[in-house]
Amino acid sequence: MGNHSDGTPASSDAVAKAGHGEVEKFQDPGLPPHRLRLADTDPRAAKRAERQVAILFVISAIGTLLFFFAYFGIHLDQSLSTLHLQNTFLGLGVGFAMLGIGTGIVHWARALMPDHEVSEERHAMRTEEDRVAAVKIVDDIIEETGIKRRPLIRNTLIGAMALAPLPAIAILRDLGPLPGNALHHTLWKQGERLARDPDGTPIKASDVTIGSVFHVIPESLNQLTEGKLEEKAKAAVLLVRLDPSLLHPSPGREDWSYNGITAHSKICTHVGCPVALYEQQTHHLLCPCHQSTFDLTRECKVIFGPAVRPLPQLPITVDSEGYLVAQSDFHEPVGPSFWERS
Amino acid sequence: MSSATQAPYTPKTSTGRITNFVDQRVGGSGMLREFGRKVFPDHWSFMFGEVALYTFVILLLSGTFLTLFFDPSMAETTYTGSYVPLKGMQMSVAYDSTLNISFDIRGGLFMRQVHHWSALLFVAAVSVHMLRVFFTGAFRKPRELNWVVGGILLIMSMAAGFTGYSLPDDLLSGNGLRIIDGVVMAIPVVGTYISFFLFGGEFPGTAIISRLYMFHIMLIPAIILLLVAVHLFMVVVHKHTQYPGPGRSDRNVVGYPLGPVYAAKAGGFFFIIFGIVALVSAFFTINPIWNYGPYDPSPISAGTQPDWYIGWVDGALRLMPGWLFNIPMEWHIPFPWGVNTLSLNVLLPALVPAGLVFTLLFAYPWIERWVTRDDREHHVLDRPRNAPTRTAIGVAGFIFYCVMWAAASSDLIATHFQVSLNDVTYWLRALFFVGPILGFIVSKRVSLALQRKDREIALHGRETGRIVRLPHGEFQEMHAHLDDYKRYKLVGYESPVAEDGIPNENGIVTKTERRRAALSRFFFEDRVAPATPAELAAGHAHHEAIEAGEESRPVSRY
Numbered sequence: 001m002g003n004h005s006d007g008t009p010a011s012s013d014a015v016a017k018a019g020h021g022e023v024e025k026f027q028d029p030g031l032p033p034h035r036l037r038l039a040d041t042d043p044r045a046a047k048r049a050e051r052q053v054a055i056l057f058v059i060s061a062i063g064t065l066l067f068f069f070a071y072f073g074i075h076l077d078q079s080l081s082t083l084h085l086q087n088t089f090l091g092l093g094v095g096f097a098m099l100g101i102g103t104g105i106v107h108w109a110r111a112l113m114p115d116h117e118v119s120e121e122r123h124a125m126r127t128e129e130d131r132v133a134a135v136k137i138v139d140d141i142i143e144e145t146g147i148k149r150r151p152l153i154r155n156t157l158i159g160a161m162a163l164a165p166l167p168a169i170a171i172l173r174d175l176g177p178l179p180g181n182a183l184h185h186t187l188w189k190q191g192e193r194l195a196r197d198p199d200g201t202p203i204k205a206s207d208v209t210i211g212s213v214f215h216v217i218p219e220s221l222n223q224l225t226e227g228k229l230e231e232k233a234k235a236a237v238l239l240v241r242l243d244p245s246l247l248h249p250s251p252g253r254e255d256w257s258y259n260g261i262t263a264h265s266k267i268c269t270h271v272g273c274p275v276a277l278y279e280q281q282t283h284h285l286l287c288p289c290h291q292s293t294f295d296l297t298r299e300c301k302v303i304f305g306p307a308v309r310p311l312p313q314l315p316i317t318v319d320s321e322g323y324l325v326a327q328s329d330f331h332e333p334v335g336p337s338f339w340e341r342s
Numbered sequence: 343m344s345s346a347t348q349a350p351y352t353p354k355t356s357t358g359r360i361t362n363f364v365d366q367r368v369g370g371s372g373m374l375r376e377f378g379r380k381v382f383p384d385h386w387s388f389m390f391g392e393v394a395l396y397t398f399v400i401l402l403l404s405g406t407f408l409t410l411f412f413d414p415s416m417a418e419t420t421y422t423g424s425y426v427p428l429k430g431m432q433m434s435v436a437y438d439s440t441l442n443i444s445f446d447i448r449g450g451l452f453m454r455q456v457h458h459w460s461a462l463l464f465v466a467a468v469s470v471h472m473l474r475v476f477f478t479g480a481f482r483k484p485r486e487l488n489w490v491v492g493g494i495l496l497i498m499s500m501a502a503g504f505t506g507y508s509l510p511d512d513l514l515s516g517n518g519l520r521i522i523d524g525v526v527m528a529i530p531v532v533g534t535y536i537s538f539f540l541f542g543g544e545f546p547g548t549a550i551i552s553r554l555y556m557f558h559i560m561l562i563p564a565i566i567l568l569l570v571a572v573h574l575f576m577v578v579v580h581k582h583t584q585y586p587g588p589g590r591s592d593r594n595v596v597g598y599p600l601g602p603v604y605a606a607k608a609g610g611f612f613f614i615i616f617g618i619v620a621l622v623s624a625f626f627t628i629n630p631i632w633n634y635g636p637y638d639p640s641p642i643s644a645g646t647q648p649d650w651y652i653g654w655v656d657g658a659l660r661l662m663p664g665w666l667f668n669i670p671m672e673w674h675i676p677f678p679w680g681v682n683t684l685s686l687n688v689l690l691p692a693l694v695p696a697g698l699v700f701t702l703l704f705a706y707p708w709i710e711r712w713v714t715r716d717d718r719e720h721h722v723l724d725r726p727r728n729a730p731t732r733t734a735i736g737v738a739g740f741i742f743y744c745v746m747w748a749a750a751s752s753d754l755i756a757t758h759f760q761v762s763l764n765d766v767t768y769w770l771r772a773l774f775f776v777g778p779i780l781g782f783i784v785s786k787r788v789s790l791a792l793q794r795k796d797r798e799i800a801l802h803g804r805e806t807g808r809i810v811r812l813p814h815g816e817f818q819e820m821h822a823h824l825d826d827y828k829r830y831k832l833v834g835y836e837s838p839v840a841e842d843g844i845p846n847e848n849g850i851v852t853k854t855e856r857r858r859a860a861l862s863r864f865f866f867e868d869r870v871a872p873a874t875p876a877e878l879a880a881g882h883a884h885h886e887a888i889e890a891g892e893e894s895r896p897v898s899r900y
Binding site: 024025026027028029030031032071076078083086087088089090091092094095096097098099100101102103104105106108109110113114115117118119120121122125172173175176177178179182183197198215217227229230232233234236266267268270271272273274276277288289290291292302304305306307308309335336337338339340341342 | 593606625
């Protein structure tokens with residue numbers, strides 16, 4: 001080791017190439033001559049480097065002190081500004097503490113530790129002898145078990161081993177309930193009032209001016225004590241009022257809107273993000289996650305993006321007090337597609 | 343070890359006494375002898391793997407701190423902490439405890455920032471490290487298995503990142519989980535069941551955070567730790583690769599001894615990485631969950647972005663059109679028992695690109711090995727230009743990834759550059775197919791051009807800018823010839839030629855062999871042969887003929 005003549009052309013195969021009949025190659029000249037650093041020859045340069053390393057370590061110590069100053073000295077008073085200040089100085093303290101040590105050590109290594117590149121022979125990872133012995137051992141072991149001679153044992157073992165892991169899968173069964181038809185129903189039912197999200201106050205049809213948008217939940221949602229988020233994740237609705245002449249209801253759906261007020265599921269039919277962006281000029285709904293775009297005037301048909309199906313429409317009308325109510329639940333499952341959905 | 347008849351080794355220094363104590367109990371001397379001065383090659387590009395290792399250590403340290411205060415429960419609670427805008431709000435305990443870590447635990451926000459920043463850096467370092475390994479051919483025999491371990495580590499690092507990202511139960515990460523749920527439900531036959539089992543019922547349920555927490559703080563870090571150990575063990579077994587150059591061959595390893603220089607540099611580097619992460623955490627906010635609010639399935643903010651390493655999958659989801667020339671990508675398939683739904687618009691982008699990238703990534707060492715029939719051990723790396731086709735394949739894959747990654751920001755690209763969102767998507771859809779091909783062609787040509795440049799310099803030297811007028815009036819620029827060491831770096835590479843199919847023992851070139859030959863042509867048809875001494879000599883003769891007239895002024899060597 002440490003011998004710069006290692007890897008001489010004679011011992012080097014870096015340039016060998018198999019089989020292509022190359023005539024001639026440049027010879028490996030071996031490691032280039034070592035170049036001394038300033039600190040190797042000039043004691044004053046070495047001394048200077050030593051001082052620099054020490055200064056970096058002192059900077060690190062100062063950084064640690066800065067951390068303590070920030071931790072104990074800066075009092076949080078529930079405002080973002082003190083929090084910000086403390087975070088900055090904690091970071092500065094730790095940053096300098098770490099960088100001081102790191103740069104100090106690296107500088108020490110680069111300037112003062114020996115920088116002779118050395119060459120070491122690679123040893124074969126394994127010997128032929130070892131491998132022959134290993135193969136023989138494996139063969140002997142297999143032979144001694146007699147697994148080849150006794151297929152009955154082998155086959156029953158394979159059968160048992162194939163079955164044994166199955167309980168590990170079955171035991172996961174109780175991770176959750178079966179889907180059943182949970183995805184086919186929401187909180188909406190006949191007469192359920194449309195209410196504002198999140199406070200749950202019902203919406204009067206007369207309050208909905210043309211061009212306005214309401215984020216809607218079923219009125220009964222806020223009374224739920226359990227499973228509120230799960231129900232909301234299915235029942236969230238976007239209510240928009242357009243000029244009725246702009247709407248193009250398909251046959252059978254003419255009475256699903258009221259006075260140009262339409263209610264569509266807010267849950268994207270792609271992978272379920274809330275479709276919350278309404279472009280007032282174009283009457284498009286845009287999903288901010290993957291940019292599926294739905295045309296409100298055409299029953300939320302997909303006009304761009306990865307979604308395939310239109311947002312399901314909630315049939316609505318008004319009750320005797322003038323509040324908007326659902327005529328029924330959605331007529332199809334809301335949200336992303338799934339295998340059992342037809 | 344010493345027998346009674348032999349005089350036992352008696353240490354004289356305190357270092358000697360400690361070494362002796364340890365050695366007599368655990369026998370460490372042999373190991374120290376083996377590793378204490380083990381030679382490691384040095385190159386800046388070898389640091390990416392170190393960055394990955396060190397950020398992982400920082401993650402373990404900062405993560406341990408966070409677990410002391412985080413409560414992964416989805417039970418509802420009312421916020422009473424220090425952050426005024428959210429006071430009195432209903433939220434999950436997980437979100438509440440994350441707010442408390444940020445606002446009421448001194449240094450808690452800093453630790454969250456350190457944890458998140460080093461997580462981002464960790465996945466980045468793993469990715470760049472893999473690119474380095476790929477482009478330099480370090481995955482070749484005997485390191486194929488370590489390449490596979492590295493690939494699994496990349497997947498695990500993304501899994502660790504995603505599970506951690508979801509834990510605070512804020513609006514942004516909740517929508518991320520909603521997307522995962524949507525993708526899971528698109529899986530044929532069992533998707534709905536997996537979704538219900540994963541979330542413990544309907545989305546979002548009350549189980550998912552604590553389940554992800556277990557994966558995030560136990561299972562995934564344990565797997566990563568184990569694989570890192572295997573990875574490093576194999577590095578020791580193989581010894582590190584080295585870049586080509588004078589004095590370096592497949593039979594030796596040239597570099598600094600582990601102790602003290604290499605260990606000092608590598609150890610110091612850990613503190614440098616920690617320091618940089620700390621400074622970044624001091625100055626740049628990451629994931630300010632208090633701005634997003636607790637998870638609620640109804641609201642969402644525009645311009646949402648996943649953490650960078652999930653971007654390419656999210657981008658693929660965005661690129662896929664739901665309708666392709668009026669053909670819906672969601673199919674309703676009639677079966678005897680009824681109609682079932684197959685959501686290709688979700689399944690294809692979620693599975694195909696990632697599946698393609700990782701399959702090729704894992705299989706590549708064996709593909710190249712099969713094409714080249716190269717069964718030798720390689721410890722000297724390739725400069726990327728000297729393996730033009732491999733480099734081009736890597737660039738193509740990189741661009742494929744980057745197009746999807748850019749697509750995850752399509753809305754921000756559109757708003758930032760004030761262009762149509764739809765146009766951005768159309769362009770990216772086109773680039774998804776065309777980009778990798780263009781990247782392949784361009785990078786292959788660039789590699790070949792660089793090889794020609796190397797050849798030119800090796801044979802004719804560097805241009806000096808010194809113009810000399812020859813006696814007969816001709817002006818000529820002097821070239822400075824390289825010394826042998828510098829020249830060897832430019833010429834010491836292999837440039838295999840394309841192979842024809844090799845007939846088997848019956849003299850028949852099988853179909854497989856013909857395919858191999860075709861791939862061999864694809865790899866090695868365009869090649870630049872390394873310069874040979876004969877060419878150099880011929881070049882010298884040519885120059886000498888010209889320069890004969892001014893022998894008194896030899897061309898300067900620099």
